[in-house]
Amino acid sequence: MAKATPATAALEKARIAFTLHEYDYDPNAQRIGMQAAEALGISPERLLKTLMAKAGNATVCVLVPSDKEVSLKRLAAAAGVKDAAMLPPAEAERFTGYHVGGISPLGQRKRAASFIERAALAHQTILVNGGRRGLQIEIAPDDLVRAIDAKAADLC
Template identity: 45%
Template sequence: MARRSDASAGTPATLALARAGVAFTALGYEHDPRVAAYGLEAADKLGLDPDRVFKTLLVTVDGSLAVGIVPVAMQLDLKALAGALGGKRAEMADPAVAERKTGYVVGGISPIGQKTALPTVLDESAIICESIYVSGGRRGLDLELAPDDLIAVTGGRYAPIARAR
């Protein structure tokens, strides 16, 4: 069951967007705790095209944390992300480190409003979308916004970092 709301969703992500004057729509849904594929669950429950719903993944690139954002139906290409950030090697970050550095829980990590600003790369497939959806900072909350606004508010960049499963 989906529900629409506004900036009153009150997460660091929605507050950061409101402060920056970025237009967005907050979409909530009832998260099923038995589901592990959070992004696919969001696409399904909100009735959205999975190509427009993006997941936020924390990685270490040559020992430093970074953020990769890819469509939920795709996988993050670690080598491509490392290259996009001028690194040689990337691996998924430890979930406890991801939670501590972002201030969000796994499955609800938003690329926006993180406690620590990290280098951020959005898959280039987002360029063709008028708007995309990313986590709003908690499980059961997604935010719709323009991809260029996401790049602007995170200080990120586009690069081809997704690959088919």
């Protein structure tokens, strides 16, 4: 069994069921989420990448399928602000306490408003980063939404 992370600890504390999946992380992959989906043999629309962004003056967590790109215009609209921009990697790491390639929406150092692509809610289970490179958490979408108090929106 994989070593516990702040993400898995948060789910255990909340008594939310999840399954861990480990894979060989490729630090040279062009698209980390796509590499993870391929390594695990699952469809990329079920594996959500965790992105950190600024929406207005607030840092937000954004979950979108690994085969899609977030629309910053749609993110800003969902957050009720004029503009949004991606956080630089070093700032995302400082905010979350995780390394890029291992940023989980769960157990972050600071709490951020979270947004999830609405289409992801249609799946029975989805996968999100488990808090370290090479670890994914499989969870029911409703449980994830509840755990991070995410707002569903059309983000892609």
